[in-house]
Amino acid sequence: xxxxxxxxxxxxxxxxxxxxxxxxxxxxxxxxxxxxxxxxxxxxxxxxxxxxxxxxxxxxxxxxxxxxxxxxxxxxxxxxxxxxxxxxxxxxxxxxxxxxxxxxxxxxxxxxxxxxxxxxxxxxxxxxxxxxxxxxxxxxxxxxxxxxxxxxxxxxxxxxxxxxxxxxxxxxxxxxxxxxxxxxxxxxxxxxxxxxxxxxxxxxxxxxxxxxxxxxxxxxxxxxxxxxxxxxxxxxxxxxxxxxxxxxxxxxxxxxxxxxxxxxxxxxxxxxxxxxxxxxxxxxxxxxxxxxxxxxx
Numbered sequence: 001x002x003x004x005x006x007x008x009x010x011x012x013x014x015x016x017x018x019x020x021x022x023x024x025x026x027x028x029x030x031x032x033x034x035x036x037x038x039x040x041x042x043x044x045x046x047x048x049x050x051x052x053x054x055x056x057x058x059x060x061x062x063x064x065x066x067x068x069x070x071x072x073x074x075x076x077x078x079x080x081x082x083x084x085x086x087x088x089x090x091x092x093x094x095x096x097x098x099x100x101x102x103x104x105x106x107x108x109x110x111x112x113x114x115x116x117x118x119x120x121x122x123x124x125x126x127x128x129x130x131x132x133x134x135x136x137x138x139x140x141x142x143x144x145x146x147x148x149x150x151x152x153x154x155x156x157x158x159x160x161x162x163x164x165x166x167x168x169x170x171x172x173x174x175x176x177x178x179x180x181x182x183x184x185x186x187x188x189x190x191x192x193x194x195x196x197x198x199x200x201x202x203x204x205x206x207x208x209x210x211x212x213x214x215x216x217x218x219x220x221x222x223x224x225x226x227x228x229x230x231x232x233x234x235x236x237x238x239x240x241x242x243x244x245x246x247x248x249x250x251x252x253x254x255x256x257x258x259x260x261x262x263x264x265x266x267x268x269x270x271x272x273x274x275x276x277x278x279x280x281x282x283x284x285x286x287x288x289x290x291x292x293x294x295x296x297x
Contacts, residue, residue, distance in 0.1 A: 001167050001195055007184065008170065008194045009202065020189055020244040020294060026279035027240030028233065029286045030272060032091045033159070033182070033205070033250045034080055035120065035212075036073070036106060038098040041066050043125035050216040069254045073103050076257020083262060085113060087269045092283040094120035094159040094182070097143040100150035107150050116282040118157030119144050119178065127164040137172045144176050157283050159183065159205065170195040180287040188236060188245045190290040201287050203246070208232065210250035211261070222264045229268035237275060246286060247272075 001008050022029050039045060045062040047053050084091055093110060095117045100107055110117060121128065122143045128136055140158075148154040158173050159182040173181060174196030181193070182205035193200040207213050209232045214220040220228065229249060236245040249265070251257075256265050272278060281289075 001170055003167055007186075009191055010194075012191070014187070014189065014243075017189070017243065018294065019242070020290075022244040022279045023289060024279065025277065027244060027277040028236050029244065029246045029279045029281050029289075030089070030233075031246070031248055031281055031283045031286060032084060032089050033094055033248055033283070034077065034091050035094045035159070035250065035252045036077060036096065036099055037069065037120070037124040037161075037252070038073070038096040038102060039066055039069055039123060039125050040098075043123065045069075045125075050212060072252060072254030072257050073099070073106065076253030076255075077106055078109075079257045079259075079262050080251065080253055080265075081109060081113060083266050083269065087273050087280070089269070089280050090114045090116070090282055092116040092118055092157060094118050095147055095155075096120050096123050096161075097146035097150075098123045100146050104150065111151050116157070116284050117147055117151055117153070117155055118159060118182075118283065119147060119155045120159050121161040122146075124161045127161045128169055129164040129166050133166070133168050136166060136168060137175075140169075140172045141176050144178070156180065156287070157182065157203065163205075163207075170200060174200055180283060182248075182283070188239075189243070190246065190287060198291075201290065203283050203287060204248055206232075206248045206250055209248065211252055211255045212250075215255055215261075222261050225261075226264035226267050229264070230271050233268070233272045233275075237277070240277070 041061045044055050044058040045065040093115055144155050156179040158178045163183040165183055180201040180203040182203045184202045185205050185207050187204055190201050190203055209229050214225045233247055236247050239245055
């Protein structure tokens with residue numbers, strides 16, 4: 001993709017599109033995205049409020065912040081799996097490929113539960129926009145291929161660590177066989193991009209109904225995050241009566257998987273799932289239905 005002033009897609013206001021219909025007449029397609037991430041003890045860790053730390057100022061090992069995130073893989077992810085299974089939700093997990101080497105037990109259980117695994121880089125300690133172009137391409141292919149070897153299914157979705165991209169990222173993702181990308185948080189419906197053949201799809205993702213920005217940036221309490229999830233759904237559900245909407249919930253095992261925070265997700269899902277017209281889907285299923293049923297650009 002060449003540098004440009006606007007994104008690689010047409011601007012189409014949501015009220016000027018054909019009606020989007022979900023299976024069974026559902027108003028909202030719900031997908032839940034656990035970010036299952038790996039950091040090495042010898043990596044530069046995020047700071048105490050999840051900020052990026054310059055390598056020259058970092059102290060390694062950072063036992064405090066590393067072990068907080070390791071809690072997510074040792075304990076938190078299993079708590080999330082229990083809650084999502086109770087509501088019949090098969091997650092679409094954004095996966096650092098290094099997890100396949102260090103925590104294969106998580107991969108095995110995710111596959112047993114019917115989860116989808118999407119690419120999320122090799123480790124969250126290194127972002128796409130911190131690499132030279134050729135290293136970026138190699139890292140994308142390496143992450144996708146490692147996940148494919150671990151689970152037997154090649155990922156078709158991608159969420160960049162930190163949602164970071166360069167001018168080259170979408171071209172590399174399309175070349176690697178990715179079909180949908182979650183980095184562009186600018187819509188409540190999927191849309192086709194002008195990159196790739198067939199074109200990539202932008203999948204609605206969220207930095208609002210997302211525990212990292214909520215707890216670290218917005219300084220939400222646990223009850224406030226629960227209210228965010230419920231309010232997000234209530235608006236999308238009302239609007240979905242006219243044309244289908246997508247609701248993403250993004251959670252991190254080291255945050256929402258904590259004993260005092262899991263209740264916010266549990267209560268929100270109970271509220272959402274007691275409504276008729278909610279399609280509990282994977283991001284891949286949403287993408288495939290969108291492509292098969294609409295010509296929306």
